Amino acid sequence: MPVGYSARCRVCNSPHRVEIEQWCKDEGLSPRAAAARLLERYGEKITHVTIWRHMQEHFDIRAEAREQYRKSQEQMQTSVKKCLSDLQMLDSIAQDSYELHQAVRAWLADLIKERGKIPRVLVELLAVTASEVRQQLKQKAELLGDDPVSRLADGVATWAELVQAAASDEDE
Numbered sequence: 001m002p003v004g005y006s007a008r009c010r011v012c013n014s015p016h017r018v019e020i021e022q023w024c025k026d027e028g029l030s031p032r033a034a035a036a037r038l039l040e041r042y043g044e045k046i047t048h049v050t051i052w053r054h055m056q057e058h059f060d061i062r063a064e065a066r067e068q069y070r071k072s073q074e075q076m077q078t079s080v081k082k083c084l085s086d087l088q089m090l091d092s093i094a095q096d097s098y099e100l101h102q103a104v105r106a107w108l109a110d111l112i113k114e115r116g117k118i119p120r121v122l123v124e125l126l127a128v129t130a131s132e133v134r135q136q137l138k139q140k141a142e143l144l145g146d147d148p149v150s151r152l153a154d155g156v157a158t159w160a161e162l163v164q165a166a167a168s169d170e171d172e
């Protein structure tokens, strides 16, 4: 049972208990090395077997687990920040592509109105920008784990494919 304290344990009753635990836990000292350091530093003699048993049986593993959890929370927040900056970069790239895509789209609409015919090269550009936007939206969806964004990305693709199909008809 790894719980806190034993009246018979010399480590539990040592004034250096916290330090001994830190040596073993944080510095990774072996029980033998911890025993040697304890003797050298404080002249206190506890066998490495006793230290080993203390770490197995009396060391507060739950407090340690909380500490590890707190550390992993901090790490998680760091990776969330990293994810956010990736998203911001992706957003600005996506915005460029999206604006270009919208521009091509508007241009196409004008051409259709004026001439009733779509130049293939423009349709291809539309498809390329659409696929760039789709790619970026999908990347964003992956970063966010967000399905609606993914569906929106598919919507862009569908629209571009429709226009492309219409353009192919126009050419014939």
Ligand SMILES: [Zn+2]
Residues within 6 Å of the ligand: 005, 006, 009, 010, 011, 012, 013, 053, 054, 055, 058, 059
């Ligand atoms: Zn102990």
